[in-house]
Amino acid sequence: MEARVLVAYATRYGSTAETARKLAECLERDGVHAEVRPVGEVKELRPYSAVVVAAALYIGKLHKEARHFLAVWHDELSRVPVALLVPGPVEAQEKQFQSAEEQLDRELARVPWLHPVARKVVGGKWDPTKLQFPFNWTLKKIPASDARDWNVVGAWAHELAEKLQTMTH
Numbered sequence: 001m002e003a004r005v006l007v008a009y010a011t012r013y014g015s016t017a018e019t020a021r022k023l024a025e026c027l028e029r030d031g032v033h034a035e036v037r038p039v040g041e042v043k044e045l046r047p048y049s050a051v052v053v054a055a056a057l058y059i060g061k062l063h064k065e066a067r068h069f070l071a072v073w074h075d076e077l078s079r080v081p082v083a084l085l086v087p088g089p090v091e092a093q094e095k096q097f098q099s100a101e102e103q104l105d106r107e108l109a110r111v112p113w114l115h116p117v118a119r120k121v122v123g124g125k126w127d128p129t130k131l132q133f134p135f136n137w138t139l140k141k142i143p144a145s146d147a148r149d150w151n152v153v154g155a156w157a158h159e160l161a162e163k164l165q166t167m168t169h
């Protein structure tokens with residue numbers, strides 16, 4: 001069976017949507033058919049042989065809509081390979097990545113039924129002009145940054161494509 005992957009994303013400020021689209025583009029280049037949708041617009045999972053959930057971290061938690069998506073689609077997601085793409089660190093600093101990995105570990109401990117076949121914390125984007133209350137008051141002085149690295153996303157897509165092709169054959 002040919003792998004048909006859904007990349008379902010949850011975003012507050014838009015950058016995770018772009019990262020999800022880049023992932024899908026790279027998967028397609030590696031021969032895996034990939035469709036991208038916001039988690040809230042997913043109507044069925046039956047057509048897909050695997051699902052990637054792309055959700056950023058906010059104050060130590062995965063995007064609320066992504067957590068809701070996991071809960072709602074629990075049964076279907078238990079039957080297909082699930083991978084997680086998690087933007088977080090907004091500076092390319094090892095300490096930020098380490099902390100994001102720990103946050104993700106804690107989030108995954110809340111969904112013990114979920115056994116991702118792959119997970120990747122990637123750089124995120126910080127745009128203080130888009131922040132809403134109360135963060136526009138408390139965090140607005142942190143300068144804008146973009147730690148997204150398409151080479152990293154592409155390399156992970158390559159590994160993931162190989163894994164999914166093996167798993168769905």
Ligand SMILES: Cc1cc2nc3c(=O)[nH]c(=O)nc-3n(C[C@H](O)[C@H](O)[C@H](O)COP(=O)(O)O)c2cc1C
Binds near residue numbers: 017
């Ligand atoms: C209010 C706020 C809180 C955040 N908290 C975390 C965090 O706890 N851990 C982390 O790694 N990144 C954190 N980030 C960085 C985001 O994950 C990053 O900006 C991401 O790219 C946002 O995705 P989006 O543009 O799709 O909303 C935070 C960002 C914001 C705006």
